[in-house]
Amino acid sequence: MELLQNDLLLRAARGEKTERVPVWMMRQAGRILAEYRAVREKAGSFIQLATTPELAAEVTIQPVDLLGVDAAIIFSDILVVPEAMGLPYEMEEKRGPVFPKVVKSMADIDQLRIADPEADLGYVLNAIRIVKKELNGRVPLIGFAGAPFTIFCYMTEGKGSKTFSVAKKALYADPEFSHKLLQKITDSTILYLKAQIAAGANLVQIFDSWAGILSPTQYREYSLPYIKQICDAITEVPVTVFAKGAFFARKEIGELSCEVVGLDWNMDIEESRQLIPTKTLQGNLDPCVLYSSFNQIEKEVRKMLDAFGNQRYIANLGHGVYPDTDPDKVRCFINAVKSY
Amino acid sequence: MELLQNDLLLRAARGEKTERVPVWMMRQAGRILAEYRAVREKAGSFIQLATTPELAAEVTIQPVDLLGVDAAIIFSDILVVPEAMGLPYEMEEKRGPVFPKVVKSMADIDQLRIADPEADLGYVLNAIRIVKKELNGRVPLIGFAGAPFTIFCYMTEGKGSKTFSVAKKALYADPEFSHKLLQKITDSTILYLKAQIAAGANLVQIFDSWAGILSPTQYREYSLPYIKQICDAITEVPVTVFAKGAFFARKEIGELSCEVVGLDWNMDIEESRQLIPTKTLQGNLDPCVLYSSFNQIEKEVRKMLDAFGNQRYIANLGHGVYPDTDPDKVRCFINAVKSY
Numbered sequence: 001m002e003l004l005q006n007d008l009l010l011r012a013a014r015g016e017k018t019e020r021v022p023v024w025m026m027r028q029a030g031r032i033l034a035e036y037r038a039v040r041e042k043a044g045s046f047i048q049l050a051t052t053p054e055l056a057a058e059v060t061i062q063p064v065d066l067l068g069v070d071a072a073i074i075f076s077d078i079l080v081v082p083e084a085m086g087l088p089y090e091m092e093e094k095r096g097p098v099f100p101k102v103v104k105s106m107a108d109i110d111q112l113r114i115a116d117p118e119a120d121l122g123y124v125l126n127a128i129r130i131v132k133k134e135l136n137g138r139v140p141l142i143g144f145a146g147a148p149f150t151i152f153c154y155m156t157e158g159k160g161s162k163t164f165s166v167a168k169k170a171l172y173a174d175p176e177f178s179h180k181l182l183q184k185i186t187d188s189t190i191l192y193l194k195a196q197i198a199a200g201a202n203l204v205q206i207f208d209s210w211a212g213i214l215s216p217t218q219y220r221e222y223s224l225p226y227i228k229q230i231c232d233a234i235t236e237v238p239v240t241v242f243a244k245g246a247f248f249a250r251k252e253i254g255e256l257s258c259e260v261v262g263l264d265w266n267m268d269i270e271e272s273r274q275l276i277p278t279k280t281l282q283g284n285l286d287p288c289v290l291y292s293s294f295n296q297i298e299k300e301v302r303k304m305l306d307a308f309g310n311q312r313y314i315a316n317l318g319h320g321v322y323p324d325t326d327p328d329k330v331r332c333f334i335n336a337v338k339s340y
Numbered sequence: 341m342e343l344l345q346n347d348l349l350l351r352a353a354r355g356e357k358t359e360r361v362p363v364w365m366m367r368q369a370g371r372i373l374a375e376y377r378a379v380r381e382k383a384g385s386f387i388q389l390a391t392t393p394e395l396a397a398e399v400t401i402q403p404v405d406l407l408g409v410d411a412a413i414i415f416s417d418i419l420v421v422p423e424a425m426g427l428p429y430e431m432e433e434k435r436g437p438v439f440p441k442v443v444k445s446m447a448d449i450d451q452l453r454i455a456d457p458e459a460d461l462g463y464v465l466n467a468i469r470i471v472k473k474e475l476n477g478r479v480p481l482i483g484f485a486g487a488p489f490t491i492f493c494y495m496t497e498g499k500g501s502k503t504f505s506v507a508k509k510a511l512y513a514d515p516e517f518s519h520k521l522l523q524k525i526t527d528s529t530i531l532y533l534k535a536q537i538a539a540g541a542n543l544v545q546i547f548d549s550w551a552g553i554l555s556p557t558q559y560r561e562y563s564l565p566y567i568k569q570i571c572d573a574i575t576e577v578p579v580t581v582f583a584k585g586a587f588f589a590r591k592e593i594g595e596l597s598c599e600v601v602g603l604d605w606n607m608d609i610e611e612s613r614q615l616i617p618t619k620t621l622q623g624n625l626d627p628c629v630l631y632s633s634f635n636q637i638e639k640e641v642r643k644m645l646d647a648f649g650n651q652r653y654i655a656n657l658g659h660g661v662y663p664d665t666d667p668d669k670v671r672c673f674i675n676a677v678k679s680y
Contacts, residue, residue, distance in 0.1 A: 162502065165628055165662050172632035215605045215626050215658075245552075247587055248606055265555045266588055286555050288505055292512035318555075322505050 004202070006139045009071045012314050013203055013238035013259045013280050021310050022070040023337040024142070025330065026242075027320030028063040029075045032327055035062050046091045050076055051123045057130035064139055067327070068334055071140050071203075072131060074196070076124050078146030078207055082155050084120035085112045085188055095159065102158040102166075109181050115188035117195030125199040132200035143201030145193055147208035147243065148185040148230075149223035155181065164213050171222055178222060186226045190233045197236045205240040205262070206230060212245015219249050224256075231256045240282060244319065250275040265318030269307040281308060284318035290329045297329060301336035310340065344542070346479045349411045352654050353543055353578035353599045353620050361650050362410040363677040364482070365670065366582075367660030368403040369415045372667055375402050386431045390416055391463045397470035404479055407667070408674055411480050411543075412471060414536070416464050418486030418547055422495050424460035425452045425528055435499065442498040442506075449521050455528035457535030465539040472540035483541030485533055487548030487583065488525040488570075489563035495521065504553050511562055518562060526566045530573045537576045545580040545602070546570060552585015559589050564596075571596045580622060584659065590615040605658030609647035621648060624658035630669045637669060641676035650680065 004010070008022035030036055036059050043049035050056055060075045079089050079097050089099045103109060117125060131141055153167040154160075161167075171178050193204050206227060214223060223243070231239050241253050242262030253261055254276030261276050263269070263283035272281060289300045305315070315337040321330065344350070348362035370376055376399050383389035390396055400415045419429050419437050429439045443449060457465060471481055493507040494500075501507075511518050533544050546567060554563060563583070571579050581593050582602030593601055594616030601616050603609070603623035612621060629640045645655070655677040661670065 163627075163662065165631075165664075168626070168628035169631040172628050172636065212606065216608055218626070245606070248608060266552065266585070268556055268588060286508070286558070287503075288508035288512050291505075291509040296512065322503065324505075 002137065002202075004137050004140055006070055009140050009142075009314060010202055010238065012312065013240070015259070015280055015312050017311065021305060021308075021313055021315050021337055021340060023315040023334050024069040024071040024073065025063070025067075025317055025321050025334075026073075028067060028069055028330075029059045029073065030321070031323035032321055032325050032330060033062055033066060034327075035066060046077075050080070053123055053126035053130055056123070056127035057134060060127065060131045060141075061134055064135065067330055068338070069139070071142050072135060073142040073144065073205075074124065074128055074131065074201065076127070076144070078144070078151065078209070079154060080121060080124060081115060081145060081151055081185065081188055081192060084115035084117075084192070085184065087112060087155055089154075097154065097159065099154065099158040103155045103181060106177060106180065109177070109184060112184060114184060115192055117192050121192060121195070125195055128196060128199040128201060140202035141200060143193060143196035143204040145189045145196075145204070145206060145230075147206050147211070147223060147241075148182045148189060148226035149214070150208050150210045151185045151189070152178070152182055152222075153210045153213075155185070164210060168213065168218075171218060182222065182226050186229050190230055193230065193234055194236070197234070201237065203238045203240065203260075204234060205242060205260075206258075208241070208243035208246065210245075211243035211249070214246075216248040219246060220252070224249065224252055227253075228256055231258045242282070254279055260314060262316070263318060267318075269304070273308075280312040280314060282314040282316050284316070285333070287317045287319055287322050287325070290317075290321065290325045290333060294329070294332050297332045298336045301333060302340065305337065305340045342477065342542075344477050344480055346410055349480050349482075349654060350542055350578065352652065353580070355599070355620055355652050357651065361645060361648075361653055361655050361677055361680060363655040363674050364409040364411040364413065365403070365407075365657055365661050365674075366413075368407060368409055368670075369399045369413065370661070371663035372661055372665050372670060373402055373406060374667075375406060386417075390420070393463050393466035393470055396463070396467035397474060400467065400471045400481075401474055404475065407670055408678070409479070411482050412475060413482040413484065413545075414464065414468055414471065414541065416467070416484070418484070418491065418549070419494060420461055420464060421455060421485060421491055421525065421528055421532060424455035424457075424532070425524065427452060427495055429494075437494065437499065439494065439498040443495045443521060446517060446520065449517070449524060452524055454524060455532055457532050461532060461535070465535055468536060468539040468541060480542035481540060483533060483536035483544040485529045485536075485544070485546060485570075487546050487551070487563060487581075488522045488529060488566035489554070490548050490550045491525045491529075492518070492522055492562075493550045493553075495525070504550060508553065508558075511558060515561075522562065522566050526569050530570055533570065533574055534576070537574070541577065543578045543580065543600075544574060545582060545600075546598075548581070548583035548586065550585075551583035551589070554586075556588040559586060560592070564589065564592055567593075568596055571598045582622070594619055600654060602656070603658060607658075609644070613648075620652040620654060622654040622656050624656070625673070627657045627659050627662050627665070630657075630661065630665045630673060634669070634672045637672045638676045641673060642680065645677065645680045
């Protein structure tokens, strides 16, 4: 059993008592830090950085040292899973991720493999091993993967989109195709998360970034069952489910065998506590609050903590921190949580 | 008093009894129709089309003839209001609207004028007059405007965005600036809607397209009060408020002095009826349903109508129809509502 010097996040996740509220930030390892930008520059590209374990490890640890967060999250991307299944992608500077080939037919699905984490994603697992060694028990390490529906969106649409209408068209036009692809993604994701845990991840988070584009009915059919499979399969460490925009599914997400539910800033805190009475909650400050004054940030953080209470709670933003945020404002957010 | 041959929409809006559910579609005048694309081609550009009253009138009426909808909606754009205030925009083919100059300072706001509808937006009013003449009472005509917060987003951000973080930064960093600009937009919008009504619009809809990016607290401060001013000012015809993504504000929107509340497809129908008990509801089929088979569309429409009931209800999609939708699928949707 690993001994952690700071295990606040894990205790909060398990619903145990904590002396203070733990805090970390989605996208904490990233463009907000000049120290990250220097390593990114050295790597040459985002994908180079993500696939070079020493460099990925270095930027993973940066926010622990530079911002004082209570957890590290492995620097990677949710789209490494489709890549490991045989569908490569590129990261274009302004456009974001682009898949030169997309999945359109049953034959396309048959050509994909179920990801073999050691063979196909060894660079992430090696990065985790380096991080664990260098962190040396200072804080827990969070592993992660995209929810199958969100990965499905990219694999069928081929790029980011406001509506993901190509992906949704597949759900309506061809349910059999959709379920088959979702299942293959799910099988890959379970193996991948288990491998991250074996390599040292202390908690894993499932990001359903595009949950909010589905109707409640479709969410119940095409996203929840696959997240459920993952939650049921991962018994080694706590699991966090963050389904952005799925306000309508909070009750059902709260009934999954996960330990933590992430909230975005649209979701009312009290109402969410009522809908999800048995889980630890995580979130949910609007990332734009970090554009306001130091005083205003402290005020908003106090308001948020008053509403969540200081137990069964992990402070975070309601989405990833925006890249143009002043690191001093980030520190203000983190310190305001710590000194609450 | 104008006599309409088909006044189902207006009676449903006013909460009066209707023999059947009225139906129309957001973006019904647009790229789904080959007949629209031909006129758009002739016009040369979207902005040319929108600013040429004869052509705008022609495409406004097309869906009445070609699709059999129960209302026309004037072909225009929510961004004509900032243009009329002195902030011009361009429509770029793939990128969408772009404002070469954005509003950044109090001095920038002072340079804007309150729109004078006859002088600055005469082309829309003339298009309305032509449509009214040509429709000759067949169906009602819907006028519209963006909600002040949504217009504010474009005027400060300068273009579409997934997060509108520049616009939201302004809300957090400079509330005084934000309220001042929102008020100027509101004053312009009230005059503009009143002019549309004077020109012949039988109902007006307020589109708060970016409502969903705000936290409940910010929505209450920066969007609702301005929509309320508009609802209070418009007493001549029924008003519809459609705030996409503002699931958290349904109760408050239901308490405005509007007649109809639009729902998107994330919003559960029964829950929305409970939250908004005194208004007519409009919506909310996922536009992607129109990608499925004819049978499936009919089934989904029946399910929707069963849930809404056939009174105090206007059938619509939960967002604008997607441009690559087959017009026959659109007709299937419309006929399924009519034959319910």
